[in-house]
Amino acid sequence: MSAGVITGVRISHRTASVDEIDAACTLDQKGLVEDLLSREGVCEAFALQTCNRAEAYVVTTDPATGRAALDPWVEELPTDSEIWSDHENSLEHLLRVAAGLESLVVGEDQIIGQVKEAYADARGIGALGEILDDALLKAIHVGERARTETAINEGVVSLGSAAVSLIASERGVDGANALVIGAGEMGTLAAQALSRHDLSKLVVANRTRSRATRVAEDLPVDAEARSLEALAEVVADSDVVIAATGSDEPVVDAGAFDPGTCVVDLAKPRDIDPATDALESVTVHDLDDLRTVTERTETKRAVAASRVEAMIDRELEHLLTQFKRKQADDAIGGMYEGAERTKRAELSTALAKLDAQGGVTDEQRETIEAMADALVGQLLAEPTRSLREAAAEDDWETINTAMQLFDPTDGGPSGPPNGIDPEEGSEMPPGIAARLDDD
Numbered sequence: 001m002s003a004g005v006i007t008g009v010r011i012s013h014r015t016a017s018v019d020e021i022d023a024a025c026t027l028d029q030k031g032l033v034e035d036l037l038s039r040e041g042v043c044e045a046f047a048l049q050t051c052n053r054a055e056a057y058v059v060t061t062d063p064a065t066g067r068a069a070l071d072p073w074v075e076e077l078p079t080d081s082e083i084w085s086d087h088e089n090s091l092e093h094l095l096r097v098a099a100g101l102e103s104l105v106v107g108e109d110q111i112i113g114q115v116k117e118a119y120a121d122a123r124g125i126g127a128l129g130e131i132l133d134d135a136l137l138k139a140i141h142v143g144e145r146a147r148t149e150t151a152i153n154e155g156v157v158s159l160g161s162a163a164v165s166l167i168a169s170e171r172g173v174d175g176a177n178a179l180v181i182g183a184g185e186m187g188t189l190a191a192q193a194l195s196r197h198d199l200s201k202l203v204v205a206n207r208t209r210s211r212a213t214r215v216a217e218d219l220p221v222d223a224e225a226r227s228l229e230a231l232a233e234v235v236a237d238s239d240v241v242i243a244a245t246g247s248d249e250p251v252v253d254a255g256a257f258d259p260g261t262c263v264v265d266l267a268k269p270r271d272i273d274p275a276t277d278a279l280e281s282v283t284v285h286d287l288d289d290l291r292t293v294t295e296r297t298e299t300k301r302a303v304a305a306s307r308v309e310a311m312i313d314r315e316l317e318h319l320l321t322q323f324k325r326k327q328a329d330d331a332i333g334g335m336y337e338g339a340e341r342t343k344r345a346e347l348s349t350a351l352a353k354l355d356a357q358g359g360v361t362d363e364q365r366e367t368i369e370a371m372a373d374a375l376v377g378q379l380l381a382e383p384t385r386s387l388r389e390a391a392a393e394d395d396w397e398t399i400n401t402a403m404q405l406f407d408p409t410d411g412g413p414s415g416p417p418n419g420i421d422p423e424e425g426s427e428m429p430p431g432i433a434a435r436l437d438d439d
């Protein structure tokens with residue numbers, strides 16, 4: 001039985017600085033999921049960490065337990081950088097994230113792959129149950145639909161292309177010597193965006209030169225691959241630098257740049273020595289500065305974004321309806337299974353006593369059993385109606401309490417009780433099936 005509600009907390013570019021997001025990522029994505037899963041009361045966990053967001057979600061029996069499990073993760077962060085979400089808000093936010101509506105660059109494509117990777121990480125360590133698994137699969141589905149059915153991802157669709165757009169608006173890119181530091185996904189996207197301009201030279205530098213070579217060879221222009229050992233020489237010869245490595249410390253010193261160089265640091269933590277910010281002769285931008293580009297992008301994509309919003313509203317309604325009905329059915333099914341176990345035990349005791357006193361006929365036995373079924377149906381009719389109402393009113397506490405009280409795996413059979421199956425109304429005693437099907 002899937003008892004529980006989602007509680008989430010996140011910090012992102014909307015509420016926090018790059019440094020605050022860095023501070024939230026003391027554990028890697030998988031490590032954070034493992035840590036959350038080990039906390040008391042947590043039965044499912046999920047985390048998503050990117051260069052401009054850190055988010056965590058848990059499934060617990062009640063929101064207070066979920067908040068207690070997540071609190072240690074954010075206790076050192078400024079409270080105004082945190083956004084907490086209940087079950088419904090968490091579901092909606094996950095759909096928005098996968099669709100690209102919560103990205104620094106609205107509609108960017110990279111986030112859908114990051115959500116899929118985070119899903120695989122959590123699923124690989126057994127952290128997902130029915131609740132988060134359904135939510136994340138729905139989010140991925142919505143993200144894919146948004147990109148195939150609308151124009152949400154046309155134009156500037158990644159932080160890499162946003163960085164190039166920002167540089168082009170300030171100093172121009174055509175004719176420049178350009179350098180991309182890092183050959184991961186972000187660096188690759190930046191190199192691809194740069195390759196659309198008429199550059200004098202394009203260099204891709206990476207810790208492993210073979211990876212840089214693969215990226216350079218896949219570009220539609222001639223590009224050179226270098227290792228990080230040659231970085232000082234290459235930086236000094238570059239007019240435009242975009243940095244996006246996964247290094248834990250800066251890879252370029254402040255004194256490495258020639259005057260007039262324009263730098264965009266997409267890394268988290270930063271690739272460029274923070275002391276470079278104080279140099280008047282070098283222009284340095286970080287993730288926070290890309291907001292100017294994203295604001296223009298949001299304006300261009302307003303129509304597409306409104307279509308995606310409507311899509312999310314519909315999909316969220318379907319997801320919530322499915323979830324509420326399943327939770328109510330699980331609670332009602334557990335309640336009937338518990339009652340059925342008690343009924344069978346009491347019938348067995350009563351019939352044994354009657355047999356010891358001379359026995360009963362088959363007709364009398366059927367009458368006694370029918371009366372027991374009727375009693376179960378009548379006694380549980382009102383609780384069934386109340387649980388249906390609780391689902392309709394989003395009263396998860398009532399539903400979860402019922403699921404815990406009537407868990408069929410706690411001392412009883414896990415399968416449907418004889419004659420009482422919430423999925424097959426025709427096999428139930430009269431009146432019960434109708435109540436189960438009455439929304």
